[in-house]
Amino acid sequence: MISFFQQKRILVTGASGYLATNLINAVKDIDCTIIRLSRAGQLLPLEAKAETKDIAGDICLRQTWVEALEGVDIVYHFAAQTSVYIAEDDALADLNANVVPMLTLLEVCREKEYKPAILFSGTVTQAGVPQDLPVNESCVDNPITIYDTHKLIAENYLKYYCQNKFVSGAVLRLANVYGPGPKSSSSDRGVINMMMRKAIAGEELTVYGKGDCLRDYVYIDDVVSAFLKAAECIEKTNGNHYIIGSGEGNTVADAIDLIADTVTSRTGRAVSVKHIEPPKPQSPIEDRNFVADITKFSQSTGWQPGHSLAEGIDKTLKSILKTYQNS
DSSP, rough: HHHTTTOOOOESTTTHHHHHHHHHHHTTTSEEEEEESSSSSSOOOOOSEEEEEEEOOOOTHHHHHHHTTOOOSSSOOOOOOHHOOOOOOOOHHHHHHTTHHOOOOOHHHHHTOOOEEEEEEEEGGOOOOHHHHHHHTTTTTOOOOOHHHHHHHHHHHHHHHHTTTTTTEEEEEEEEEEESSSSSTTTSSHHHHHHHHHHHTTOEEEEEOOOEEEEEEEEEHHHHHHHHHHTTHHHHHHTTTESSSSSOOHHHHHHHHHHHHHHHHHHHHOOOOOOOOOSSSGGGGGSOOOBBOHHHHHHHHHHOOOOOHHHHHHHHHHHHHHHHHHH
């Protein structure tokens, strides 16, 4: 896989974010060029074999993309507003964050005849609340939130431009991602990581209600490898969306109990778990069951997730503890 990215120019948007940071770390020692695009441009220095370039700019503006896209082979478009609740409070702002940048990116590619492969991070909740598990790509999309509606619109724009051969690209709809990396800017994201930090700090962990909804928790390294595979196999993945998860279902309560047990085992400190009433109002998307059927992407690319939930939580804990020890 490494050879595919050699000599490539790779543009990563949302470069200071969780997914982008992990992907950049995965390719930084390859002989390539990494362009880190972020709104503020205040990025940590990167020790890398790769040549790096940082751009600060508003991705709603055409000129930002004109500057960033020249000569680019691969775009990882990860910049986004990620909170379901913020989207409900200000739908227009969410449109500007999650739809307008995609359309502007695509229009600049069309106008300038740039032909990058564009890999976009979607979400499995774009499908709404499917009743049949596991969920695969044939599931009819029925988004029930503003956030998921906008993610689906952005995906459909990308598919349209792929179908008309202005660009190539693919969408990876992600299940619940967890693992080492920067904290999420949205309080309703990254629950596993948040609970692990609370447990390490000796705080009580909370579960809303019975915590019996099924989730598919997928480790960040497996997600990064999926995005790398999607680009490497773009001739097969072009124009498609894929469901990305571990393929395993765990209840929320079981996941949090596992966190408590793992932290106790590693630190020797007991971690308590308390079930409480969920806050109101709560988005209806929270009350769902989900398990990914990853067959289509696996067959297209050869990708397979490499971590069980227990393995991923243990690796995440080790990473967080190491960070605390070095700080």
